[in-house]
């Protein structure tokens with residue numbers, strides 16, 4: 001404000017703050033987070049008063065939980081909290097912002113009756129039904145922040161359609177404000193930085209900087225009642241979905257036809273595991289890792305210089321092969337049973353595949369925050385997806401040739417590629433997912449042909465794609481799980497299919513995880529305080545191989561053999577010993593070798609100690 005910029009401070013609203021928090025370790029399961037409302041409201045009052053004193057005239061409180069399935073008790077907490085804040089909020093314009101889905105009718109009623117609030121923010125991109133609620137009733141004299149510009153994707157706005165939406169709202173809301181559907185945190189920053197994107201594709205896109213222009217253009221068009229032709233745009237932003245539809249360069253009738261059908265491997269998982277064991281001959285409690293080994297500065301330099309054509313292909317291949325050899329030798333020295341090649345050739349587990357598949361475009365500077373200070377460049381799916389040629393077979397075969405132990409082929413699954421990309425919005429997501437599944441299926445079969453007997457297909461992002469509203473979850477899970485199964489229906493019983501999942505609370509989707517029908521799943525467990533194990537304690541039957549992570553890879557801390565053995569013992573209490581695998585929570589790419597080596601040493605030592613114990617207990 002000192003710079004003369006009218007500034008709207010944004011806070012997480014008090015109720016969402018509590019509803020999205022987790023109770024600390026050791027707190028009773030029955031503890032109600034909302035019981036803390038009385039404690040945090042005085043803090044909100046203090047902060048809001050200070051902002052007011054500093055000259056704020058608007059304040060935004062984000063309450064995204066209002067789009068979830070909230071019971072009346074939770075909705076009442078909103079009413080109570082804002083009544084309590086009313087006198088503090090008085091004199092300010094207060095925007096309560098919701099986003100990411102339709103707002104249910106009851107929650108809409110609660111929202112629009114909140115005391116002290118003068119403006120309501122609604123996501124009209126993901127919340128198409130919300131529009132009907134607003135049209136039916138909207139309080140007099142209040143602001144409607146209409147989120148018509150998508151904050152979570154990178155497509156240029158269909159301005160004429162947005163304008164007609166806004167026009168249809170004008171008679172309902174006295175004070176209409178044009179807005180993005182949510183914060184711009186989820187989109188890349190500025191198209192101007194993209195020097196290598198195809199011009200036509202570029203003309204379909206809008207990153208954060210362009211979205212702001214769109215919001216302004218719409219507001220001006222609405223105010224002036226001018227149609228859009230009167231507005232001048234800095235770049236050819238207006239390209240409509242119709243053009244994307246025309247882009248079916250490689251039509252894929254198979255993908256569209258997969259919906260509603262059932263694909264799964266013919267033999268059941270226990271028979272498959274027997275067939276695989278004959279071939280693999282693994283010890284009990286086999287050890288493995290999740291795929292990546294440390295991504296060093298040197299590796300990034302090699303990739304960067306190869307991309308910039310500063311080193312030749314031969315030099316690049318030599319450097320990557322040397323790295324793979326190092327990783328293979330380290331795993332043999334550590335006596336790990338099922339090896340990985342370490343993924344040194346990959347910038348990222350999604351971008352790497354995007355770069356090799358048709359229908360994908362990728363940016364040079366389209367960084368988006370992923371978690372903490374970590375960033376990713378999500379690829380852009382703009383057309384039909386297909387696989388022109390094998391993507392990983394060369395590196396996996398090279399790695400397998402360096403060892404007599406089984407080498408896991410390492411792929412990213414269709415649902416994860418979908419959920420971690422910017423996806424075309426002219427066809428249903430499931431259709432795009434099926435196309436990716438068919439491309440990955442080709443890769444799986446080529447790996448098998450090349451003599452790779454264990455293939456891991458990561459589905460780290462399957463859980464995070466789960467729709468927020470319960471009514472939409474079953475449909476998502478059905479096509480997501482189906483897409484995964486499609487990738488490996490073509491392999492022989494003796495080929496062992498692994499999958500890996502992390503970053504989630506899996507307990508509510510455990511039946512879908514089982515329905516993925518993988519031979520082995522490695523799954524985050526230690527970072528989330530072994531909550532996963534409670535589903536098995538509660539009686540869920542699991543017959544496939546399972547490796548709940550034995551240590552948290554997000555921490556530089558090196559676990560001891562004893563604590564890992566202790567964790568495995570807890571698993572043995574709820575899972576059959578012959579299905580249990582021993583592995584870390586996730587890949588090791590963010591760690592350093594001085595952490596990775598002793599941690600894996602402890603892991604293998606714990607597995608060996610327990611094997612001896614189990615053998616003598618017979």
Ligand SMILES: Nc1nc2c(c(=O)[nH]1)N[C@@H](CNc1ccc(C(=O)N[C@@H](CCC(=O)N[C@@H](CCC(=O)N[C@@H](CCC(=O)O)C(=O)O)C(=O)O)C(=O)O)cc1)CN2
Nearest residue numbers: 300303304347348349350370371373374375376377420590
């Ligand atoms: N897509 C995706 N989403 C995900 C995850 C994931 O692994 N992938 N995991 C979870 C989040 N975990 C993550 C863990 C690590 C990193 C990570 O290490 N990111 C790197 C960047 C990764 C990358 O693409 N690196 C490239 C490019 C890096 C590079 O060389 N940069 C140059 C400049 C590049 C250039 O402009 O030429 C530089 O820094 O000097 C590479 O390694 O090849 C980072 O933030 O630093 C990201 C997410 C959830 N979501």
